[in-house]
Amino acid sequence: MSQPSISSKRRLLTMFTIVSFLIFALIARLGWIQIVRGEKYKELANAQQTRDIPIPAKRGIIYDRNGKELAISISSSTVWVKPKEIENAKETAAKLANILQLPFDKLEKDISNSKYGLVRIARWIEDDVAAAIRKENLKGVLIAEDNKRFFPYGNFATYILGHTTDDNRGAYGIEREYEKYLSGLPGRWIKSTDSAGRQLDSSVEKYYPPENGLSVVLTTDEVIQHFAEKAVQNALEVNKAKRVTAIVMDVKTGDILAMAAKPDYDPNQPRLPLDEEMQLQMEAMSDEEKLDTWFSMWRNPIVNDTYEPGSTFKLITTAVVLEEGIATPDSHFFSPGTISVGGRTLKCWRYYNPHGDQTLTQAVQNSCNVVFVQLGEKLGKDTFYSYLDAFGFNSTTGIDLPGERKSIMYSLPQVGPVELATMSFGQSISITPIQLISAVSAIVNDGILMKPRIVKELVDNEGNVVHRFEEQMVRQVISEKTSQEMREIMQSVIVEGSGKAAYIPGYAVGGKTGTAQKVIDGKYADGYYVSSFIGVAPMDDPKLAVLIIVDEPNGLSHFGSITAAPVAKEILEESLRYLEVKPKYTEEEAQQLVKAEITIPEVRQMTVTEGTKTLKDHKLQYEIEAQQEMGPNTIIVDMFPKPGARVPENSSVMLYAREKGEVGKVLVPDLTGKTIGDANKLLNALGLRLKITGNGVATSQYPEANSEVPLGTIISVEFKPN
Template sequence: MIARMYVVLTVLGFLPVMIVWQILGIDIADGQMLREKGKRQASSLQEIPALRGTIYDRAGRTLAVNTTRYDLGVDPTVQGYAAKANILYAELAAITGRSSSAFRAKVSGRSSQKYALLSRDLSERQMERIRELGVPGVRPDPTFARRYNHQSTFAHVLGHVDTDLVGLAGIEKQYDRFLTGTPGKRIRKRDRRGVTTASVAGDDVSPRHGESIVLTIDLVRQSIVEEELARGVAEAGATWGVAAAMNPRTGEILALSNVPTYDPNRPGAFSSAERRNRAVTDQIEPGSTFKLVSAVTALEEKVAALSDTVDTGKGWHVFGGRTMRDTHAHGKITLLDAIALSSNVGIAKTALKVEPGDLYQRARDMGFGQPTYVDLPGEVAGRLKKPSEWSGTSRTSISIGYEVTATPLQILASYAALANDGLLVQPYVVAERRDFEGNTVWKAKPDSVRRAFKARTARKLKPAFEEVVLSGTAKRAQIDGLRIAGKTGTAHKVIEGQYRRDKSRATFVGFFPVEDPQVALIVVMDEPETSSYGGVVSAPVFQRIAQRWIPTLPQAPGFFNDAAASTSVRETTVPLVEGKPLAIAQSQITAAGYYVKASSVEPESVVRRQSPRPGEVLEHNQRVELVSATDDAADQEWVSDVVDSNLMPNLKGLGVRQAVYWLSTKGITAKIEGNGTIARQYPAPGKPVAREATLVAR
């Protein structure tokens, strides 16, 4: 018995020693690791978000910016909250349109003792009104979003982001790594109850905010292109249209537009077809616009001269068992006339004098069969078959723009090379990148890809392509006093393996002024209903864009010859800018030759009234007054402030949101069919206003 007691006492005596030994073992073996783990549990790492960079147009106007929205919660247990709660509820009711009792019920019925969510998605301005109340216990929770100030304008250039602000399309995707930035971090202490406070000892790491992007495109010119393209697509009944412009000397993209389009603020509301940037993603057969390559090859290889005669016969000829036709019979004509009149037979016969390898290589030199490497995502290279893949009729077919595919931008770049005396340049959209402080960290440098053909060949060919506009197939592109050169193109589409004469694409591509080219511009229409010819449906769009662009270009006074300048029009009609953002409205009024007096300085405010009225004839250098709505209250005021005219305006080319907004001010119910920009409207422009209007958008 005593022996057992000694054994138990001995074991009990060794137990503290064993415990101490174990503690020492843990401290030696795992002490450092456990101490680090304890520190981590006593602190938390809070991410400081980096701001995504802003996107500007070439004049410094903001196109894409960051916005902050707030979910508003409160802690009713905070001292002083109860005394000011009713003031808070009343202000929230005024902001949201809900009753004060609804917010009071949210607090009384809350599931958490120290938190109740009162409202979601408050703007910065609304949140500032809440802060000014000085109510204790208010807990705003900010979330960041991307806002595109001009809705669908620039949509296919800018692209859009997802909910995490990651670029998914356009410049947002192409330059995502520069726009995104790097988040910072802040260390917070956590007590035993889990409450965190600022850690004095913690070193904050500041975020590196994203770089801002400056585009080569001007907002005014872009909006003009979008409006005229939308009008052209609607008038022609086309399924889609593309227009793009570039500086042929530098490669700067000056405009890029697609119809139908979409609003990058809500991309999910639009189809993938509407979000598609067809200027770089779609391969089309160039049709007669490819005749530039054939003409260049013939002159460069010295197998023909522009003065040489070619017999086009009665307007048709059989090549390798296939009949090729002209629109009209021309008989014997010069090569220059074959270009101006777009004779398929004349160009094909000339191409037979050229070796297949020479035609192929010249097309490669002019950028076909390879990307332009423009800084936009999704570009395709097109298709240019090697001579070893050609059939017996490939040479004549390729010479007039079949059996070869290219993007609209590739076709434009080839004509820019003609304008630039044979030098092919790389197109680009971003002019520079800036850091958060506004310092330029990178600037684009114009880059020539290669000399596609000799300068003297370009000088010989320019008059031939100018003749296309003067007396050939593109007379509808003419502007008095302005020298324009270009080429029309019609390409029948392949559907189920067969060319369909009733389904085609119509193109006009050109540049101006011929003596010192500043702008190269292409317009493409898909399946136009009114005509299949580029000279009929696409050339007028080119002409209207050029006319409206001229006053916005600094070199404009030198574009016209003296005779044209002395008889130039000194008065025009006042453009319709009601329902448009002030920044666009001001620029369009200025471009039309007038001075602007605006009631607001907010560029995103909407013009609600203009004087003189749209359509009035006014001498240049007169003043046009714009009254705009800068907040929700002003917008509501406009609803009761009826615009003078009782006739329907021309809403074609406007975004759905702008058109519906205008109609609401007249008390008209809008019925919308489709998405994008307005293509057709009922009642028609100029008809008496009705109680209901139908708008067809594409």
């Protein structure tokens, strides 16, 4: 037998070496995979073979202070599909489209998308729809438990509660501010599957239940909130205003008992305006315009917006003057109607009939700007600003609602004589409503500023208190003596001054009216006003503070004494009786209450002379609100209370008067090119009504522009997209 050659031996050795190296490399690679990287590949295998279906947690409930449910989560179902388990995508999509009333094309695309192991098809379906899907027994289609946020009262306390997103996350209000407590921890439904996504027969399902969120207990009282919502809605309609807001605060604790603003929205459908006209306008809007409209609709004007407070701010100036000893309630001042400051002439609202000599108390009653300019000069800007800081106007209040804004005011170096003068009577400074009511509450609360609070407690599913938010004193701003003097001055405004419309027999009410021109495009705009009133009761033991703001009233008056004070009276009277605060009648009030009742006579369309004589003959008092100086042809166009109402003898009737020529007919304006909102606002101001056809901007109208028509005439306008 011949021996292998040397070359053959070399080839065999080379082959042996290569094979040995490959075997060694495979052993090393296997060791790397099994030992070094074993845990990682185990995790990847588990992830590939496991289907993890999230089970959302149930959001906590939002309660009012008495345990009434204002926001709850209701059980619902969500439809999921596993594309890899579906054998016939078209057939499955057709059946689901028929049951869910969804587009077939989109469903088929989602079901055929094997990129994802799990796809959500529909959320928050009704029980009967879920039952119909289960009946079809569709392979790869799962129905999982889900929760949907629900607000049982609809558009009630909207700007307190806020709303949630489609993913059940808090978007505004308490829902957003307390998201981390309300949301809870989601659960899991875990199944083992093969590489194709099919469930393994031998697999064991694991269900980890979700951990529900904590519930929130508000300081808000649902009953008082109802009082506020009702009064605000009525004021919005009566005054034909752009917006009306109200806030009710517990003076001693800083608790927010009610917070309302109209118009608002339904948090169950946050993208759908309640106003049908606005719904029509939004149909023609771009996506960007819709976003701007939604954000504007969702903003809470009480904490997110600022405004010039006008004469209500004079309470702050008065308190500072008394605290600094610059004046006493009986100190005398003289107002000639105007005053020159820094080369500018500033007017009192009654410059044409000056108040003349008056005490500080009377100056507050009369809301005399000239006196407050004098007081501001005596204070000086440094002292004035130190108290603005102390009252909290240079910072946020810290209320537990999202997006609170700071005030807008001049920095101290920018303040000159004119700026100081205008700020002293509530102009050239822009603050939030929550700042003002907190500061005025401090004035009557023995000078103690409290941090406003809207949440009392966090509780678990069993009702156990997990965390309690205590009342928090911020600082002592003024002395008890000054506070007592301020309460007497504020009460005199109601008894003798401009706030008589807020008088409530048996309850000592104090307050201040305010009327301020709005700043539009950087300047004060004629015809655009913010009317307001802040009231406190009872002044012998202050419990409630109420701030009412009427934005752009277009009714018969724009004065806070007419538009806002009656709203505060309504809320205060109902709330005090609900809280069982017993009235304390003076002898005069007690006698007044037992007087005979008088039926108010009809005096509309009479001249002022005839109408007032008729009221006097019926033993009734009266107040007249006229838009200009009255003459022999001035006619009463409206009155409150209305004819036929029964009131005690010597009650006061508010009369609204205009010149006779204004009452009969008006000229129809040219509406061409105007939007629905602008046209409606213009016609309302003239006493005319709008009938809408189409959407967009006005292209034609009937009756035509410059036609003379009676008040109340309906103007038909056709709107077309621009």
